[in-house]
Amino acid sequence: MSRVAVYQCLDCSKVRRIVQPELGIEKQNGLRQYSDIHRCSDGVLAVNNIQIDTNLVVRAIEKQELEAQIQTSRLNIPLPKTNNVFHNNIVISHLKEKNDFRAIFKNEWTGSTFNVGNVRTNEEAIAEFSSIASGISVGYYECTTELDKSLTDWLKVLINLIELIPPKEAGYFMEALHFIFDMRHVPPCVYDIHIIQLILSADDAYLELSENTVDAIPKDEELSEEHYYIIDLILKHINEASSLLEISKIIPDDFVYTIFLIMILEKYDIIKINKPEMIDEINDNFIDILID
Numbered sequence: 415m416s417r418v419a420v421y422q423c424l425d426c427s428k429v430r431r432i433v434q435p436e437l438g439i440e441k442q443n444g445l446r447q448y449s450d451i452h453r454c455s456d457g458v459l460a461v462n463n464i465q466i467d468t469n470l471v472v473r474a475i476e477k478q479e480l481e482a483q484i485q486t487s488r489l490n491i492p493l494p495k496t497n498n499v500f501h502n503n504i505v506i507s508h509l510k511e512k513n514d515f516r517a518i519f520k521n522e523w524t525g526s527t528f529n530v531g532n533v534r535t536n537e538e539a540i541a542e543f544s545s546i547a548s549g550i551s552v553g554y555y556e557c558t559t560e561l562d563k564s565l566t567d568w569l570k571v572l573i574n575l576i577e578l579i580p581p582k583e584a585g586y587f588m589e590a591l592h593f594i595f596d597m598r599h600v601p602p603c604v605y606d607i608h609i610i611q612l613i614l615s616a617d618d619a620y621l622e623l624s625e626n627t628v629d630a631i632p633k634d635e636e637l638s639e640e641h642y643y644i645i646d647l648i649l650k651h652i653n654e655a656s657s658l659l660e661i662s663k664i665i666p667d668d669f670v671y672t673i674f675l676i677m678i679l680e681k682y683d684i685i686k687i688n689k690p691e692m693i694d695e696i697n698d699n700f701i702d703i704l705i706d
């Protein structure tokens with residue numbers, strides 16, 4: 415008999431089946447806390463920490479939120495101590511599978527943390543690094559995913575980007591984390607940084623139609639019919655949808671996939687993306703600074 419816990423998300427009303435409740439963290443109250451990561455009502459990954467008892471009955475559901483940060487900073491300006499990237503200490507039991515990725519992201523100003531993989535206080539990090547302005551640090555812990563040069567570069571890029579563009583919700587942070595986890599075998603490039611920027615600022619990035627039509631996309635982009643179908647949907651909705659986040663609600667597919675198509679539209683000047691507080695010019699030199 416398979417052991418499955420079932421609950422309903424309070425936001426999107428999706429019925430979620432937890433097929434591996436044993437991945438959860440054992441709590442002192444005898445319940446097991448399992449981090450259910452799913453695409454919620456806005457199309458972005460949401461983290462629900464649910465507590466399950468030994469009979470697989472769900473006893474509590476808590477959606478993880480990051481609090482909005484008031485101010486952002488450019489790379490060379492230290493962040494004021496009042497800034498608060500992570501509003502509280504968040505623990506999620508696992509990223510994708512048990513022990514595939516274990517890290518603690520820390521806001522050095524407030525001491526608040528985002529703990530992925532239930533890292534315990536007595537564990538020692540394999541490696542630690544900080545963002546250039548020292549606001550965000552990450553410690554990497556024993557797990558089945560090797561911390562090679564490429565993953566190290568990705569983590570450095572990520573902590574610097576979340577310092578520049580503090581995520582307003584845990585979902586954006588999780589999207590970015592999933593993205594780097596999937597991409598970790600190839601070192602980050604400028605294009606990837608643009609994608610992460612858009613993930614982190616999805617509700618602040620505004621789209622508008624530009625002068626070109628979809629005919630401006632050259633054949634060698636090799637987009638499929640499905641791509642064009644989704645591109646049509648995106649273009650149709652741009653007038654009424656104000657932000658990238660709202661566009662992603664229209665497109666039922668993967669959030670990062672939508673961003674990828676939006677970037678193609680931007681590349682051929684079919685749309686414009688108005689991004690706030692972004693680094694004006696990102697080039698290879700910038701990446702070198704980040705991963706130095």
Ligand SMILES: [Zn+2]
Pocket residue numbers: 423424425426427428452453454455460
């Ligand atoms: Zn949901």
